[in-house]
Amino acid sequence: xxxxxxxxxxxxxxxxxxxxxxxxxxxxxxxxxxxxxxxxxxxxxxxxxxxxxxxxxxxxxxxxxxxxxxxxxxxxxxxxxxxxxxxxxxxxxxxxxxxxxxxxxxxxxxxxxxxxxxxxxxxxxxxxxxxxxxxxxxxxxxxxxxxxxxxxxxxxxxxxxxxxxxxxxxxxxxxxxxxxxxxxxxxxxxxxxxxxxxxxxxxxxxxxxxxxxxxxxxxxxxxxxxxxxxxxxxxxxxxxxxxxxxxxxxxxxxxxxxxxxxxxxxxxxxxxxxxxxxxxxxxxxxxxxxxxxxxxxxxxxxxxxxxxxxxxxxxxxxxxxxxxxxxxxxxxxxxxxxxxxxxxxxxxxxxxxxxxxxxxxxxxxxxxxxxxxxxxxxxxxxxxxxxxxxxxxxxxxxxxxxxxxxxxxxxxxxxxxxxxxxxxxxxxxxxxxxxxxxxxxxxxxxxxxxxxxxxxxxxxxxxxxxxxxxxxxxxxxx
Numbered sequence: 001x002x003x004x005x006x007x008x009x010x011x012x013x014x015x016x017x018x019x020x021x022x023x024x025x026x027x028x029x030x031x032x033x034x035x036x037x038x039x040x041x042x043x044x045x046x047x048x049x050x051x052x053x054x055x056x057x058x059x060x061x062x063x064x065x066x067x068x069x070x071x072x073x074x075x076x077x078x079x080x081x082x083x084x085x086x087x088x089x090x091x092x093x094x095x096x097x098x099x100x101x102x103x104x105x106x107x108x109x110x111x112x113x114x115x116x117x118x119x120x121x122x123x124x125x126x127x128x129x130x131x132x133x134x135x136x137x138x139x140x141x142x143x144x145x146x147x148x149x150x151x152x153x154x155x156x157x158x159x160x161x162x163x164x165x166x167x168x169x170x171x172x173x174x175x176x177x178x179x180x181x182x183x184x185x186x187x188x189x190x191x192x193x194x195x196x197x198x199x200x201x202x203x204x205x206x207x208x209x210x211x212x213x214x215x216x217x218x219x220x221x222x223x224x225x226x227x228x229x230x231x232x233x234x235x236x237x238x239x240x241x242x243x244x245x246x247x248x249x250x251x252x253x254x255x256x257x258x259x260x261x262x263x264x265x266x267x268x269x270x271x272x273x274x275x276x277x278x279x280x281x282x283x284x285x286x287x288x289x290x291x292x293x294x295x296x297x298x299x300x301x302x303x304x305x306x307x308x309x310x311x312x313x314x315x316x317x318x319x320x321x322x323x324x325x326x327x328x329x330x331x332x333x334x335x336x337x338x339x340x341x342x343x344x345x346x347x348x349x350x351x352x353x354x355x356x357x358x359x360x361x362x363x364x365x366x367x368x369x370x371x372x373x374x375x376x377x378x379x380x381x382x383x384x385x386x387x388x389x390x391x392x393x394x395x396x397x398x399x400x401x402x403x404x405x406x407x408x409x410x411x412x413x414x415x416x417x418x419x420x421x422x423x424x425x426x427x428x429x430x431x432x433x434x435x436x437x438x439x440x441x442x443x444x445x446x447x448x449x450x451x452x453x454x455x456x457x458x459x460x461x462x463x464x465x466x467x468x469x470x471x472x473x474x475x476x477x478x
Contacts, residue, residue, distance in 0.1 A: 043429060048111075050113070052156070053086060053441070055119075056093050065160070072087075080444075082446060082447055105472075110195075144192065155178075168217060175238050179238050186247050196247065201256060202229075230313075234317050255327055260332070272344075276344065283295045289321070301342040321382075333349065365414045407465070
């Protein structure tokens with residue numbers, strides 16, 4: 001429906017006259033559309049990926065083994081639901097030029113990606129792999145050539161296995177190891193990259209890797225979790241300070257997975273469970289960095305972290321980031337269950353469960369509005385970006401087309417809620433779709449497809465899905 005048709009239809013509705021069949025539905029659909037210009041000319045748009053999930057070339061050109069290489073190769077890949085691994089993934093290492101050119105053709109202005117620590121420091125420290133450095137320089141140069149701004153994440157879960165052999169994030173020495181790694185990133189790429197993020201979702205890689213063992217390095221235990229939690233939280237400031245000192249005009253942030261928390265009932269125990277879940281999922285890593293300390297009042301189990309704190313840690317843990325990235329996919333509904341360690345709570349389906357994604361996550365667009373509002377309440381946060389948002393649906397490639405209408409609607413609905421938050425004064429300045437293309441989805445293997453671009457993992461043939469075409473058209477309007 002054109003603008004002129006929309007105005008004529010609106011005028012007819014105003015007179016109370018009847019409309020031809022189907023016209024009202026078109027009018028309502030058109031009036032419900034969002035436009036890029038609604039967000040303002042300086043709003044940043046992009047897509048996101050991660051090194052292990054797309055690069056492949058796991059042992060080429062001097063790259064060292066990462067914890068995800070090790071984890072997926074263990075016992076024939078039994079740790080992965082599909083027995084798959086990221087050895088080849090999307091083969092971005094060899095195909096980056098075509099992929100970045102495709103981004104440009106899709107009108108994508110910014111690309112968020114991560115550096116593989118073990119690709120540039122095979123042993124985690126010491127010896128530098130120049131071929132790894134050169135690879136990322138080529139990627140960054142290609143982004144600039146195609147008019148795409150690179151947004152770089154220092155750590156997206158793929159710790160060098162050599163450092164895990166020394167305890168990984170449970171070893172306090174990692175503060176020095178991480179400083180060396182981030183310094184190398186800043187010195188190597190800081191002239192051509194100004195947008196930096198220290199971490200991607202600390203709760204995911206610490207909880208998944210050092211508490212429940214479902215992610216690399218596959219450790220189950222409370223002691224390992226509390227140690228890793230504190231060392232990762234400390235490393236926010238370590239990495240942030242390095243980037244601030246070494247990257248001229250750098251814009252430095254970090255990202256968190258965020259979930260609005262609801263109580264399954266108004267029962268006092270369920271309400272308390274929801275508060276503890278919020279402290280665990282949304283507040284545990286950011287509040288110490290903001291100078292508020294660990295939220296031990298609402299989550300008493302976090303007092304165990306204090307035994308790993310040293311003098312001045314509470315002061316040195318604080319860092320003034322330029323921005324915070326939030327990443328939201330669904331919501332959490334908490335129910336009290338006293339036998340569950342740390343939380344005394346479990347995540348349960350809402351009483352009215354609507355659409356779910358292939359990850360069995362509830363589609364809950366209001367959630368992104370709620371977490372934006374929640375994080376905007378922290379006065380220490382200057383700016384917010386949505387650094388990941390997306391959904392996995394059972395995509396099917398037929399006649400060179402993927403008609404993923406569910407994903408397109410998902411993006412529209414979530415973006416409306418981002419706009420709602422922005423219009424209410426939340427200083428949200430950008431949005432990145434997860435993901436640019438289908439990739440290796442960690443412990444789930446290749447089955448869940450999050451991409452705007454369909455990838456045939458046997459042939460590495462890329463096909464822009466209909467959702468990708470919608471996003472491209474959306475971005476074309478300025």
